[in-house]
Amino acid sequence: MSEVVSFHRSERVGIITVDNQPVNALSQAVRQGLVDALGKALADAEVQAILLVGKGRTFIAGADITEFGKPQKDPGLGDVIARYEASEKPVVAAIHGTALGGGLEVALACHYRVAARDAKCGLPEVKLGLLPGAGGTQRLPRLVGVPKALDMIVSGEPIGATDAKAIGLVDEVVEGDLVAGAVAFAAGVASRRPLPRARDLSANVDETKVDPALFDKARKDAAARARGGKAPLRCVDAVKAAVELPFDEGLKRERELFLEAVESTESKALRHVFFGERTAAKIPDVPADTPTTPVRRVAVLGAGTMGGGIAMVFANAGISVLLVDREQDFVDKGLGIIKKNYAATVSKGRLSQGEMDARVGRITGTTSWDGLAEVDLVIEAVFEEMGLKKEIFGKLDKLCRPDAILATNTSTLDTNEIARSTSRPGQVIGLHFFSPANVMRLLEIVRGEKTSKTVVATSMKLARQLGKVGVLVGVCSGFVGNRMLHTYGREAQLLIQEGALPQQVDAVLTRFGFAMGPCATSDLAGLDVGWRIRKGQPRPPPGARYSGAVGDRLAEMGRFGQKTSAGFYRYEPGNRAPMPDPEVEAIIVAVSKELGIERRKVDDHEIFERCMYSMINEGAKILDEGIALRASDIDTVWINGYGFPAHRGGPMFHADVVGLPKIHARLREFLAQHGKAWEPSALLERLAREGKTFASLDAGRGA
Numbered sequence: 001m002s003e004v005v006s007f008h009r010s011e012r013v014g015i016i017t018v019d020n021q022p023v024n025a026l027s028q029a030v031r032q033g034l035v036d037a038l039g040k041a042l043a044d045a046e047v048q049a050i051l052l053v054g055k056g057r058t059f060i061a062g063a064d065i066t067e068f069g070k071p072q073k074d075p076g077l078g079d080v081i082a083r084y085e086a087s088e089k090p091v092v093a094a095i096h097g098t099a100l101g102g103g104l105e106v107a108l109a110c111h112y113r114v115a116a117r118d119a120k121c122g123l124p125e126v127k128l129g130l131l132p133g134a135g136g137t138q139r140l141p142r143l144v145g146v147p148k149a150l151d152m153i154v155s156g157e158p159i160g161a162t163d164a165k166a167i168g169l170v171d172e173v174v175e176g177d178l179v180a181g182a183v184a185f186a187a188g189v190a191s192r193r194p195l196p197r198a199r200d201l202s203a204n205v206d207e208t209k210v211d212p213a214l215f216d217k218a219r220k221d222a223a224a225r226a227r228g229g230k231a232p233l234r235c236v237d238a239v240k241a242a243v244e245l246p247f248d249e250g251l252k253r254e255r256e257l258f259l260e261a262v263e264s265t266e267s268k269a270l271r272h273v274f275f276g277e278r279t280a281a282k283i284p285d286v287p288a289d290t291p292t293t294p295v296r297r298v299a300v301l302g303a304g305t306m307g308g309g310i311a312m313v314f315a316n317a318g319i320s321v322l323l324v325d326r327e328q329d330f331v332d333k334g335l336g337i338i339k340k341n342y343a344a345t346v347s348k349g350r351l352s353q354g355e356m357d358a359r360v361g362r363i364t365g366t367t368s369w370d371g372l373a374e375v376d377l378v379i380e381a382v383f384e385e386m387g388l389k390k391e392i393f394g395k396l397d398k399l400c401r402p403d404a405i406l407a408t409n410t411s412t413l414d415t416n417e418i419a420r421s422t423s424r425p426g427q428v429i430g431l432h433f434f435s436p437a438n439v440m441r442l443l444e445i446v447r448g449e450k451t452s453k454t455v456v457a458t459s460m461k462l463a464r465q466l467g468k469v470g471v472l473v474g475v476c477s478g479f480v481g482n483r484m485l486h487t488y489g490r491e492a493q494l495l496i497q498e499g500a501l502p503q504q505v506d507a508v509l510t511r512f513g514f515a516m517g518p519c520a521t522s523d524l525a526g527l528d529v530g531w532r533i534r535k536g537q538p539r540p541p542p543g544a545r546y547s548g549a550v551g552d553r554l555a556e557m558g559r560f561g562q563k564t565s566a567g568f569y570r571y572e573p574g575n576r577a578p579m580p581d582p583e584v585e586a587i588i589v590a591v592s593k594e595l596g597i598e599r600r601k602v603d604d605h606e607i608f609e610r611c612m613y614s615m616i617n618e619g620a621k622i623l624d625e626g627i628a629l630r631a632s633d634i635d636t637v638w639i640n641g642y643g644f645p646a647h648r649g650g651p652m653f654h655a656d657v658v659g660l661p662k663i664h665a666r667l668r669e670f671l672a673q674h675g676k677a678w679e680p681s682a683l684l685e686r687l688a689r690e691g692k693t694f695a696s697l698d699a700g701r702g703a
């Protein structure tokens with residue numbers, strides 16, 4: 001008997017327990033253990049019904065993702081599942097925590113399913129670029145009907161036990177002790193025959209009754225949402241097979257589609273993203289047992305868009321917040337916007353009024369700094385001005401408890417310099433939220449040269465508690481995300497000066513899968529922001545290109561983007577869709593002329609390579625300088641903070657897909673054509689020469 005699956009008997013019920021924590025993934029040892037345990041249960045004459053349970057915090061959260069891409073070892077999951085379904089003794093799955101992917105597929109093949117009230121069931125394979133590959137696409141529609149099965153399989157979103165019961169996915173919701181309730185249920189069905197098997201249910205997949213338009217619509221919706229990803233479409237095709245083919249043929253079709261998917265770059269990318277997010281939480285010199293301090297009371301300085309959004313993040317996580325600003329008007333305005341944001345969520349039915357009231361109640365607006373002496377963490381979210389920040393940190397140093405964490409939300413400024421304005425640089429850290437802070441998942445956690453390990457560990461833990469993906473980065477201008485965004489945006493603008501138009505640049509990048517192109521993104525963020533920053537900076541020396549020329553001209557004309565209905569595009573009232581604007585084209589042509597640039601036809605390929613490779617090159621420099629710990633951390637930043645398409649894995653993953661030698665060769669060509677900004681990173685050059693990848697670099701560093 002394998003250690004990860006055990007068997008024991010409770011009177012007439014044989015209990016098979018999976019114990020492969022943390023999530024009871026279906027590794028080869030678990031699959032073998034399940035086969036062996038079933039054999040024992042069937043051979044035991046005393047056993048009249050069999051119960052399958054998971055030990056620890058969950059039932060079974062799916063196939064073992066680390067095994068994908070490696071030669072598959074027997075028994076396959078499909079084989080294990082077929083044995084459970086064929087058992088002549090009834091098998092009951094007792095679900096707590098999550099039954100996900102292959103875990104739910106095992107449960108679907110059991111004859112009955114019972115669930116704890118807070119259990120969740122789902123087929124999230126699509127989020128890994130896959131489809132359920134062990135019968136889920138054939139059994140679920142037979143059990144719950146095609147529309148609901150399509151919903152669950154194409155979205156990948158899990159449903160709760162109550163909903164699962166309502167749609168016929170589980171037979172009973174157990175209150176109180178799950179195993180005791182499930183044993184009683186199993187004893188109750190022990191002698192019932194015939195055994196209900198999902199494979200035998202035909203009514204829900206009767207071809208004459210299922211509207212074929214359902215699949216056309218599902219395909220269309222999936223294509224619109226997938227931004228070029230194919231997995232959702234494969235999911236639709238597999239469910240369609242449940243209607244068009246007999247069960248065993250449908251299983252074969254599902255298998256073919258699954259094998260195609262598992263080999264796809266899309267799935268490799270999404271698996272990289274899954275593990276990348278989890279690896280980001282691990283800091284080599286800050287072990288998991290590093291002490292942390294509790295964060296129960298927080299103050300946010302600055303009640304503007306950013307400060308208000310940050311206050312909401314804490315209130316959402318049940319933490320009370322003091323929202324502090326200089327004048328009562330600013331405080332009131334900030335609180336007003338917060339309430340409006342929550343009310344919008346309530347009106348969409350995504351938040352109850354009671355929950356909104358509780359969250360609003362956790363935020364106290366004030367102009368007084370008195371309460372700061374009590375808080376565990378202060379986050380400064382005022383203007384990006386070093387003098388102001390230093391003054392604030394000097395004051396905080398005097399007011400706050402010695403163990404309080406002093407954080408800055410700066411997106412560009414030197415966190416070390418800010419820390420030096422206090423007597424406790426070890427307690428200072430950057431917590432860089434992304435706008436809108438209550439929506440964006442990314443949190444760059446900026447470690448200064450003196451930041452203590454306790455403060456790093458507390459911040460990483462806090463990120464998780466807030467539902468954010470925390471990525472630890474080092475100090476440099478723009479940290480990881482904005483520093484790379486700068487090179488990406490620079491190339492987009494230079495291409496426009498040379499002959500492209502905003503709509504062409506944006507189309508190239510949205511076709512790749514970006515949520516928005518760089519020009520539409522600038523319009524959303526506001527062209528005035530970059531313009532004001534550039535005004536305070538020295539112009540590039542003669543001979544060097546200045547990428548801000550078009551943006552400056554538009555901003556000087558009051559075209560600040562969406563908020564003025566005009567920027568790189570024009571906007572119809574009440575509509576955020578960017579419309580190409582002939583006036584902008586004339587401005588761009590004029591700017592090119594003033595700069596002495598003869599406009600030329602820029603092809604899409606050049607746009608893509610220059611925007612993407614400049615960013616990858618900067619990412620390699622960031623990695624080489626130790627600003628990011630791993631290439632996968634850079635990908636995690638870009639996917640969670642900048643709309644990089646997850647199914648492309650992030651810029652560094654994409655670089656590996658293209659091949660570093662090819663990228664390096666192009667960087668050298670661009671260096672010859674466009675100058676110093678294209679100097680290839682020494683790291684990228686070395687990896688290309690040695691035939692290595694960013695992934696191999698991460699693996700070599702134990703990431």
Ligand code: 3H9
Pocket residue numbers: 022023025061062063064065066077078098100101102103105124125128130131132133134136275278279
């Ligand atoms: C599938 O089932 C295909 C089948 O249809 C067909 C097959 C033929 N495998 O997320 P956490 C690790 S595809 C391996 O921090 P939480 C994870 O990396 C699969 N490892 O915990 C982490 O490791 P570490 C369909 C896995 O409580 C640790 O477990 N299923 C797997 O926040 C803890 O994870 C899914 O897509 C796995 N399947 O969330 C579910 N899952 O500690 C994927 C987790 O070293 N999993 N690990 O960093 C999840 O969504 C979340 O992990 C879950 C728990 C919600 C379960």
